[in-house]
């Protein structure tokens with residue numbers, strides 16, 4: 523896959539414009555970043571890394587790719603598209619922050635291409651190089667290894683920013699969004715995977731998400747909230763294993779809890795997802 527350059531890309535070290543020069547991106551101060559042969563650029567500065575191999579591991583990415591490709595979250599993707607599509611116009615820029623292996627951007631781009639005259643610019647980035655490598659195989663878009671803490675995109679240039687099941691950094695999200703731009707925050711609701719959580723934890727915690735308060739504290743204003751709840755078809759042992767491997771429950775569950783989950787087969791779970799629109803309306 524060839525790298526798709528976007529004029530909005532900025533050097534993560536000094537915020538100067540990045541120009542493509544063969545297999546690298548360079549800024550006027552001589553900072554250079556490799557373009558991988560798979561078709562993504564690595565714009566993760568050393569200061570943006572908290573470990574040698576940050577973000578989701580190769581195994582987690584493979585589990586998520588296989589699980590999502592099975593169509594179990596199709597309704598989540600359809601709902602996302604229905605919320606984003608009305609906002610798109612001829613020169614929109616959409617950025618997926620923490621895009622994982624690219625499932626949602628692929629769904630969005632494909633569904634927009636089949637039902638709209640507009641072709642938005644699409645940028646997806648994730649801190650995990652394994653995720654971004656997998657994403658390059660899904661669709662042609664501007665793919666980057668980068669961090670939510672330092673988004674290498676021109677300030678106030680993005681119309682619609684997506685953060686699905688991710689680790690939002692609201693101050694940097696506001697920096698790249700246009701005044702009047704929208705953040706669509708998609709996260710698990712209280713009943714999400716409740717049946718699986720009841721198997722893996724001795725006691726299920728029912729903690730309230732504080733993301734909305736964090737977003738508002740960073741200066742976003744609250745827009746429309748919608749929820750989606752449904753029951754999956756019965757999942758096989760392999761799919762349960764993948765589902766567990768693609769969520770933080772993989773790290774939080776006890777060994778006994780994980781063993782109990784590995785024994786499940788033909789097991790249906792509740793999907794409970796909250797879609798929160800947030801507007802970047804105020805001054806920064």
Ligand SMILES: C[S@@+](CC[C@H](N)C(=O)[O-])C[C@H]1O[C@@H](n2cnc3c(N)ncnc32)[C@H](O)[C@@H]1O
Pocket residue numbers: 576577578586619620621622623624625626647648649650653668669670671685686687688689768769
């Ligand atoms: C639960 S996964 C969700 C992936 C994708 N949005 C989806 O819903 O399929 C969270 C993703 O956030 C990424 N991530 C973690 N910290 C990040 C950061 N600081 N900046 C960008 N991505 C990050 C992980 O590598 C992982 O791919």
